[in-house]
Amino acid sequence: MPGWLWFLLQFVIIASIFAYFIIAGKKAKKENKTTWFMKTWKKDSVKAITSSVMSIILGLVIGCLILVIMAIIPSKTSSLSLKTALDGIQLVFSGVFNTGRGASGLTFGFNGVNFGDMLFRATPLILTGLSVAVAFKTGLFNIGAPGQYLASTAVTLILALAIPTSVVPPLFVWLIAFLGGILAGAIWGAVPGLFKSFLNVNEVITCIMMNWIGANVVTILFDKESGPFKFLLDPSGTKNLAYVFKTTHNNVATSKFGLDLIFKGSQVNGGIIIAIIIAILIFIILDKTTFGYKLKACGSNKNAAKYAGINDKVATIISMAIAGGLAGAGAALYYLSGNTEFAWETYQSLPAVGFNGIPVALLACNNPLGVIFSATFISLLDVNGMQLKYMTPYNEYITSIISAFIVYFSAFSLLFRQVLDGSIKINLKSKFSKKSSATVEIVDKKDEKVANQEVSE
């Protein structure tokens, strides 16, 4: 199928879905009755999803604008033209479907490698996203996911490589390494929880400290000269970077669960299935159990939770430990895949996948099931970025800019929800004609927001 046709098709589908919703809603409003659509619309989850989708679309549109602007700006060295910009836009939207370049331009279709890689990259992101989301639900900001992720990486690799598979069956080694990683992450997460509970130290500060403590501990462990685990370093690695062996070196790797047959040639493995199962479990725990009820009560009103006899200190510690364990599980699954190698030196930045848990959780409005989709989406952008790099003169960082925009927009999701509700009418004329002082705007907005939030709920 020629590229532009594929592209058009996507647009028509999305546009018609939107048009249907809008028209159906307007009609129902006029006739003053509640339709299936209106009832669904009233649900918080639906509003949340729509506002996230709106941030995504806005982010993508801005990304496309950047591509076009880069193509238009004349430059001697660049080989960009409007034609390449068009290619770029197609790839930004649907790079995973790219199957190469034919005579008439880019060709699209099902691309197993891209799809599989997307799922593979999504695996740790789902878990770090869950990590951040669970903490958020309890009213805590887990910015320590990178440290928890690193701690787990080290423990997972050490256990997976150092336990001889000649003695212990590989499956057990896998399990031990996986649980060990989770435990390491949980400990790394519990520390800020303990500090918060007993010494009232803000978790953000301790989390950041734990991140760098983790970074330095890992450096010591795998130091080329003096590290206790330097025997796990691959001697064939490049000179200045120390690579730890892949776990396959010890015959330990996550089962493929047959996914390699569907997505031939990709890195995908059973990890994604485990991640999804964990997300569902977390959803059930938060939504259906008394334990989840306690955590949420602490998160939304600590004083009331205390008043009801819920031990908020314990809740804080457990919630941070779970958050850490989830980030740890992300690292364990990533490295136990067997096809990723770990290289580390402290002056490198902390693992991005830990920080990326924050936008993933934000985009999913902290809903554990939503995290599956938002993480997959962020990794889809990554894959699209790689396609952009391979197929056009653009580089892959454009998609990082797009993710950044999407994250910015998702911070506005409350605003989108109000626009969707119709409780804010965008009134351009009055916005531009009034020259009131900036503070008035801000103060009133805040008031309005509070009020409108109340209306919308």
Added chain:
Amino acid sequence: MENYAIEMLNITKTFSGKAANDNISIQLRKGEIHALLGENGAGKSTLMSILFGLYQADSGIIKKDGEVIEIKGPKDANKYRIGMVHQHFKLVEVFTVLENIILGCETTKFGFIQKKEAKEKIKALSEEYGLNVDLDKLIENTTVGMQQRVEILKMLYRDNDILIFDEPTAVLTPQEIEDLLKIMKNLANSGKSILFITHKINEILAVADRCTVLRKGKYIGTVNISETTKSELTEMMVGRKVEFVVQKKESVPGDVILDVNNLVVAGAKKNKNSVNNVSFKVRQGEIVCIAGIDGNGQSELVYSITGLEKIKSGSVLLKGEDITNANVYRRNKLGIGHIPEDRHKYGLVLDFTLENNLVLKKFEEERFQKFKFIKRDEIREYANKLIEEFDIRSPQGPTNLARTMSGGNQQKAIIAREIDLNPELLIAVQPTRGLDVGAIEFIHKQIVAQRDLGKAVLLVSLELDEVMNLSDRILVMYEGEIVGELNPKETSVKELGLYMSGAKRNVKEGN
């Protein structure tokens, strides 16, 4: 034709299909105090929020001085000189009084705020209307009464001439209420037009010129205060007669349930205890009331009994068991029910649904969970039962978010939850704050019923009528100490007042 200061004509506003305001009209004359009366959830706050631009009416028009105006937000309201003191204040805690007053309309010079001019203007205003405030204090360190005056000054500073007061007296002490009513009179005399929401009919009779009554979102009527009576107003409001005096039998005290000995609670300031060497007992089948002016240690006393605040020395026994150092969970399990003073801070998780709030202390009970999995249906059924019994009104019933319920109905939800715990000791702090007269009558009956069931009740109230009406024994607190024990049948409000102000004491401790 008369030109009204504000007319709201045929206003309708629905929330998810349910009308909170159904074709309501209200006309505010210039310079009058116009009261708005109605049961909890009748739609008073909603109507006023529409006038202040927080909500948009679905239909209906608003006129100012005879001209149709459109109010899209608080900014527009400000433009039309409409100001509002909300039921729950909207002040920035970490700003000073001055900063709060000028926030949003600062005069600036080269980008710098000109505090001096503002200060002078505010000083003049506060002298004119008798609004005492300490301009340099942070809001978090001020009393509720002062916060209220700050809210009023905020309106005056913006030269508003339509002033909306949403239940301003619910949080004030009797003395402060008197002051506020005086201030309102002054404001009206100087030409401001005032809309005044309150559940206390005596206040309406004292200051208002006219009163509009709403019931269940509908307009019932407007009457001249000079031509009406208390019972007529209540009947218009609830549709039946209401008893103001609680009927109760003689109390028959039984075993001691709560035994407080030499209790000391440290104060915010190092050298002064907020509760100082307090001892008393509460027995089965009696209602003991702690009376006192707000801020004399009643809150801290309650928090230390319920486990929310640490005890410095002394002991607390519940049914003979020492709970001085027990955690809140243990205390709840042993049978303490607590209707807290601050419903938003302690009483409710505002972002939970009503049903989840109703099981806040019960969700771990056998009948609501199995293997830690919540039984939704059971909770729903239980919530519906309480909603029915206690007449908790909300548009979506058990699934309504606590946040969007009317203030009085939030309070009813808390009371329902605590009374249904069937506690050995019910601690009720200002239980009827913000409730309409019908609801107050009902809640008072419930509290008396608890007593007659042989439970112990500890009541903390600033409302002297409530204190005199409900209690079997009165303990007066002054500056952290119990300065007197009185029998409500043998004392008068006046004498009580003397004790409360510290002018008189009788210490016959160790009953």
